[in-house]
Amino acid sequence: MPPLTRPPVAVPFPGSRPSRFARVFALLFGLTAAASWWAARVDLPTLFSREAFRNALVFVADGFPPALSPTFLFFLIRPALETVQISLLGTAVALVIGFPLGILATASLAHAGPLHELDLSGRPVRRLLRFMPYGLSRALLSLFRSVPELVWALVFVRATGLGPFPGVLAIGVAYGGILGKVYSEIFEAVDPRPLEALQATGASRWGVFWYGMVPQAFPHLVSYTLYRWECAIRASAILGFVGAGGIGQQIEISMRMFNFGEVVTLIGLLVLMVAGTDALSLRLRRRVL
């Protein structure tokens, strides 16, 4: 009798075929993509036609040569600074909104998964009580981020008047919704085994969160927040169009004056600023990884 060999049983290989869900999902995805192509009137021949090219060129050529007079450049310092300030403060507000809501919106922390398996078993009322702040924060986050920041800016310009402040609030609220959702997904994705070990010492959920989740999630949190800051610089330019200060407001004024040379300078400045934040955040990311 040769014992330590495998019994000759045909073991079905699990998971070798995509599940029905995966197949239905793939089919629906394909159909939706095709329908969208048609509905969005994607028209590649026109896009790549000579005429389209010429029109675009004319539009761009209007901006040359860009305005580079010392007085104009000097004048730009203030709006440029203002844009940086709006984006920084806006991201800070987004962090203040997004972090706590993101914690509440993390299912593995709120009510689902092995951390709650024993605690919530046979306690439907408790489960519901745990679910409520979770559901509420999810709803709030999705409201914050589904209203575009431009609309938030219009609302806040009405409320607080023209200037950088409504820009800060608009970015803060819209990006708070985005950060909160992404934070909760980052928290959700950390390795659950260290969390279980922490809980097994009798740690509270806060203990598990600060000792287990945050350290694991930290580099991703930093990385994504920095990326959002970069986005905020771009967004603050758009927000300027509705009177929320910064470079954007300047672009809007120059456009209204048909002064496309100034517009090109301003956009160049914006590109420089985004590249600057990118370089800065790269260094920060290296530090925390």
Place this chain on the structure above:
Amino acid sequence: MYQAEGLTKVFPGEIRAVDGLDLKIGAGERVAFIGPSGAGKTTLFRLLNCTLKPTAGRLWVGGREVAHLHGAALRAARRRIGTIYQQHNLVPRLPVIHNVLAGRLGTWSTTRALLSLARPVEVEEAHRALQQVGIPEKLYARTDELSGGQQQRVAIARALLQDPDIILADEPVSSVDPTLAAGIVHLLTDISRATGKTLVVNLHSVDLALATFPRIIGLRDGRVLFDLAPAAVRDETLAALYRGAPATGPAEGALDAPLDPATSCRPLPRV
């Protein structure tokens, strides 16, 4: 300390990891579980440390039924059980000291826990625990920079700092060399003997188990196959326990050993 009646845990896919287990472990007892890979040892330990909810059956810890424990009472029960996990389950990016001090989270307030992250408290205790497992110099190292065996010892130090009434050690020495393994198992049994803590371990090294523990429980397919004093554990008993197990069963190295003609089984590895 523990009592189980028909304890069962079924995972999705009808995997009966623990299947109708009856068990009684007294306070201060030292018990070793042995059994092939996939026997349900880790699952049993996760039931015993009040993490998983049994699919069926009942479990009492210290006279209280686990199914009735919730909220603060559940946390209090968990605080008294220290688990050393097979995969260490440490937080990789945290310095060693915080992983060790995490053993205190059950007694600390959230404020104290947060303050300690900024500026570690109870450093002396953490240092002493690391000294006991032989790596005091790693106090401020980052945990993911440690070797597997060193990480395992950090996990043991965390359990020491927790100072529980029950120590559950799931393969506490799987990634250290044999000499160190014996040393660590003896450290645990010494602590249990000196302080009357209940010690439940699960060892792939059968010899170490037989040599160190007064009670050996063989687990297979989620059931207790035998529950004996080490002297009563015969070669046939062990052969039955590991029969037909996949090659990774008893321990690494088992495959290299020649077949024993008497039992036509590979001898169990010496430590």
